[in-house]
Amino acid sequence: MTEETDPLADGGRDRTPAENAQLALLLEVSGTPKPGNVDRHRDLGDLRFEHFMAGAVGAADGLRRAEAGDPVGVAFEDAVAGMANQQGGNTQFGCLLLLVPLVRAAASDALTPRGVSEIVKATTVEDAINFYRAFEHVDVAVDDLPSDADALDVRRGSAAAPTLRERGLTLYDIMGFSAEPDDGVPDGNAREWVTGFDRAFGAADRLLADEGPVGDRTARVFLDLLAEEPDTLVAITHGKSTARKVSHRAAEVADEIAASDDLSAAEALAEEFVDAGYNPGTTADLTAAALFIALEGGLSV
Amino acid sequence: MTEETDPLADGGRDRTPAENAQLALLLEVSGTPKPGNVDRHRDLGDLRFEHFMAGAVGAADGLRRAEAGDPVGVAFEDAVAGMANQQGGNTQFGCLLLLVPLVRAAASDALTPRGVSEIVKATTVEDAINFYRAFEHVDVAVDDLPSDADALDVRRGSAAAPTLRERGLTLYDIMGFSAEPDDGVPDGNAREWVTGFDRAFGAADRLLADEGPVGDRTARVFLDLLAEEPDTLVAITHGKSTARKVSHRAAEVADEIAASDDLSAAEALAEEFVDAGYNPGTTADLTAAALFIALEGGLSV
Numbered sequence: 001m002t003e004e005t006d007p008l009a010d011g012g013r014d015r016t017p018a019e020n021a022q023l024a025l026l027l028e029v030s031g032t033p034k035p036g037n038v039d040r041h042r043d044l045g046d047l048r049f050e051h052f053m054a055g056a057v058g059a060a061d062g063l064r065r066a067e068a069g070d071p072v073g074v075a076f077e078d079a080v081a082g083m084a085n086q087q088g089g090n091t092q093f094g095c096l097l098l099l100v101p102l103v104r105a106a107a108s109d110a111l112t113p114r115g116v117s118e119i120v121k122a123t124t125v126e127d128a129i130n131f132y133r134a135f136e137h138v139d140v141a142v143d144d145l146p147s148d149a150d151a152l153d154v155r156r157g158s159a160a161a162p163t164l165r166e167r168g169l170t171l172y173d174i175m176g177f178s179a180e181p182d183d184g185v186p187d188g189n190a191r192e193w194v195t196g197f198d199r200a201f202g203a204a205d206r207l208l209a210d211e212g213p214v215g216d217r218t219a220r221v222f223l224d225l226l227a228e229e230p231d232t233l234v235a236i237t238h239g240k241s242t243a244r245k246v247s248h249r250a251a252e253v254a255d256e257i258a259a260s261d262d263l264s265a266a267e268a269l270a271e272e273f274v275d276a277g278y279n280p281g282t283t284a285d286l287t288a289a290a291l292f293i294a295l296e297g298g299l300s301v
Numbered sequence: 302m303t304e305e306t307d308p309l310a311d312g313g314r315d316r317t318p319a320e321n322a323q324l325a326l327l328l329e330v331s332g333t334p335k336p337g338n339v340d341r342h343r344d345l346g347d348l349r350f351e352h353f354m355a356g357a358v359g360a361a362d363g364l365r366r367a368e369a370g371d372p373v374g375v376a377f378e379d380a381v382a383g384m385a386n387q388q389g390g391n392t393q394f395g396c397l398l399l400l401v402p403l404v405r406a407a408a409s410d411a412l413t414p415r416g417v418s419e420i421v422k423a424t425t426v427e428d429a430i431n432f433y434r435a436f437e438h439v440d441v442a443v444d445d446l447p448s449d450a451d452a453l454d455v456r457r458g459s460a461a462a463p464t465l466r467e468r469g470l471t472l473y474d475i476m477g478f479s480a481e482p483d484d485g486v487p488d489g490n491a492r493e494w495v496t497g498f499d500r501a502f503g504a505a506d507r508l509l510a511d512e513g514p515v516g517d518r519t520a521r522v523f524l525d526l527l528a529e530e531p532d533t534l535v536a537i538t539h540g541k542s543t544a545r546k547v548s549h550r551a552a553e554v555a556d557e558i559a560a561s562d563d564l565s566a567a568e569a570l571a572e573e574f575v576d577a578g579y580n581p582g583t584t585a586d587l588t589a590a591a592l593f594i595a596l597e598g599g600l601s602v
Contacts, residue, residue: 012359012386012438019358019383026327026354040341040350049341050515053327054602057320058313060361082320085313086602137313214351301355301387 017106017296018063021099024292025056025092027301028284031218033266035226035250036234036273036280040215044279051088058082059096066103072123073130073171076100080134090138094189094285098200099292101193106296113196120193123171125164131171132160141281143185143236152177185240188232188282192289199225203290207299214291214301219263220254222287227251231280238278246278318407318597319364322400325593326357326393328602329585332519334567336527336551337535337574337581341516345580352389359383360397367404373424374431374472377401378438385438394441395490395586399501400593402494407597414497421494424472426465432472433461442582444486444537453478486541489533489583493590500526504591508600515592515602520564521555523588528552532581539579547579 015023029052032039038049062079066072079096105116136157151163152174163169178190192200203221210217227250230243238246249269256265273280291299316324330353333340339350363380367373380397406417437458452464453475464470479491493501504522511518528551531544539547550570557566574581596602 012384013382015355015359015383015386019361022361023355023358026358027351030350030354048514048516049331050328050602053331054316054324057324057327058316060320060323081314082316085316213349215349301351 015295016064016067017103018060018067020106020295021063021066021103021292022056022060023301024099024288024295025059025095026053027214027218027291028095028288029053029056031215031222031287033219033263033270034222034284034287035253035266035270036246036278037222037284039219039270042270042274044274047088047091051086052091054086055083055088055091058085059092062096063099063103066100067107069104069107071127071130072100072104072119073127075104076127077130077134077137081137084137090140092285092288093134093138093140094282095288097189098192098197098285098289102197102200102289102292106292111293111296113198113201117196120172120175125168125170127171128164128169128174129158129161131174132156132164133158141233141236143181143187143232185232185235188229189285192286197289197293199228199286200289200293203286204293204297207290207294208297214299216263218287218291219266220257221290222283223250223254223257223266225286225290226280226283227254232282234278234280234282242278246273246280249273250280316596317365317368318404319361319368321407321596322364322367322404322593323357323361324602325400325589325596326360326396327354328515328519328592329396329589330354330357332516332523332588334520334564334571335523335585335588336554336567336571337547337579338523338585340520340571343571343575345575348389348392352387353392355387356384356389356392359386360393363397364400364404367401368408370405370408372428372431373401373405373420374428376405377428378431378435381435382438391439391441393586393589394435394439395583396589398490399493399498399586399590403498403501403590403593407593412594412597414499414502418497421473421476426469426471428472429465429470429475430459430462432475433457433465434459442534442537444482444488444533486533486536489530490586493587498590498594500529500587501590501594504587505594505598508591508595509598515600517564519588519592520567521558522591523584524551524555524558524567526587526591527581527584528555533583535579535581535583543579547574547581550574551581 030040032041038044059079059082061082062075066075083092101116101119104119105111135154142154175190175193178187179194206221207217230247234246235243253265253269331341333342339345360380360383362383363376367376384393402417402420405420406412436455443455476491476494479488480495507522508518531548535547536544554566554570
């Protein structure tokens with residue numbers, strides 16, 4: 001083997017899509033300050049940074065299955081089962097719901113809004129069943145589904161399978177319900193599924209256009225995403241009006257940071273949100289998805 | 302499939318040895334304060350926390366090859382090549398030199414001093430050649446080998462292969478030279494290879510016997526290891542006498558912490574070491590190895 005043909009001889013080896021997805025999970029939780037979330041400098045009681053490290057390690061097998069072309073539902077359930085092997089509870093369920101189809105798309109050289117849309121639209125009833133089974137591995141904060149959909153409440157886990165089969169509902173159909181519920185809180189991750197991952201691609205462009213260490217870029221894009229739209233998890237746990245208030249505060253601080261090029265205003269906001277118990281977890285999921293797209297697009301670490 | 306026989310139905314899936322090794326890399330760098338090293342709360346100039354995240358992601362493929370039974374040298378070079386794909390330079394070369402044989406041992410249910418000794422003693426000339434090749438992927442701080450060994454200076458990379466073959470030197474032989482050089486600094490990692498990973502197993506027992514979050518346990522065991530013996534990297538970069546002084550300071554602070562059950566004295570030491578440019582990287586390698594052994598032994602995260 002000569003040095004010219006040796007892929008290892010240039011000082012390193014490119015990351016695969018599954019590796020970039022795992023790195024996106026790690027960079028997301030490392031970015032600081034991310035007001036209200038676990039980050040490099042903050043734990044939230046018994047939910048600690050190390051649980052996110054273990055979650056990212058355990059999720060990798062499922063991400064590799066997505067890269068290898070396994071069905072979205074199978075890869076997702078596997079990733080969640082691996083993620084769940086730590087004491088912190090749900091660390092990255094929502095991130096993985098976004099990352100699995102994105103990895104599938106990247107592995108087929110189709111990491112575009114259209115490419116990932118084709119993948120999520122092609123999901124099947126079996127994918128939906130696997131998605132429901134994933135809820136058996138970990139407690140996930142969810143809002144009620146529409147009142148006529150009790151048989152499809154995700155908390156039913158595997159027990160929802162007969163209803164899914166009977167009605168012929170695919171995972172994409174389920175995401176459609178969650179994205180635009182008749183009542184209750186629209187799910188921000190489900191909305192990505194049905195809009196070609198619109199916000200994640202937009203945030204990835206901002207990560208790539210930004211400058212400085214990736215941890216700082218992550219903090220800025222997180223705050224921008226939170227400022228743009230109310231966070232689903234905050235809306236579920238504290239109500240829609242509080243979620244709007246949280247986004248309003250994020251917008252004020254984002255403006256301050258943009259004017260001063262100094263992240264310290266976000267440190268104060270982090271204390272404020274942690275004290276109030278506001279945990280914008282869905283915005284963190286979007287941030288991880290954006291980091292993945294940016295890494296695939298050449299963001300260097 | 303019934304719930305009784307479904308390995309995923311219990312809320313999580315056990316980690317494999319390769320996954321525990323990757324987690325050990327992540328927990329090592331996350332433990333804080335680890336005076337003089339990059340940790341959750343400190344970067345060292347252009348060597349930042351995110352580089353260790355990317356290093357751990359890239360190393361996983363080689364760790365899985367070790368788990369699958371690939372030769373130690375092949376798995377190690379692959380892990381280093383993956384690790385090197387980030388801008389920080391050498392993040393975890395020494396950790397991987399310890400973890401690869403430990404993973405091999407764990408994968409054969411032989412994670413004991415005797416089990417890992419058998420693995421390192423069985424290394425071949427080809428393993429040695431792969432080890433030398435690994436130096437081509439990343440700049441590693443090294444001390445000079447004994448004066449009659451210039452042809453075996455690790456900085457020669459692949460060019461050392463003819464000499465290794467001619468003299469029939471295995472990787473275990475090379476580690477023997479580095480562990481007890483005629484002059485120069487004995488290498489702490491090489492000494493683990495030739496002593497049945499004595500310090501790593503001892504530190505793992507302490508991690509398991511300790512209490513509290515794993516990040517705190519990591520900080521305490523790091524300081525104990527540094528107090529016990531001068532760090533190789535500090536000795537190479539600042540001389541043996543400074544390395545002894547650094548260990549003496551670590552011992553003072555370790556005593557203070559043991560008496561007060563409060564890690565804050567180590568925060569001050571971290572500032573002191575960072576200001577002085579003391580970077581006890583070999584002690585961090587030992588800490589990662591100890592974390593791996595402890596995770597395999599049931600340390601829960």
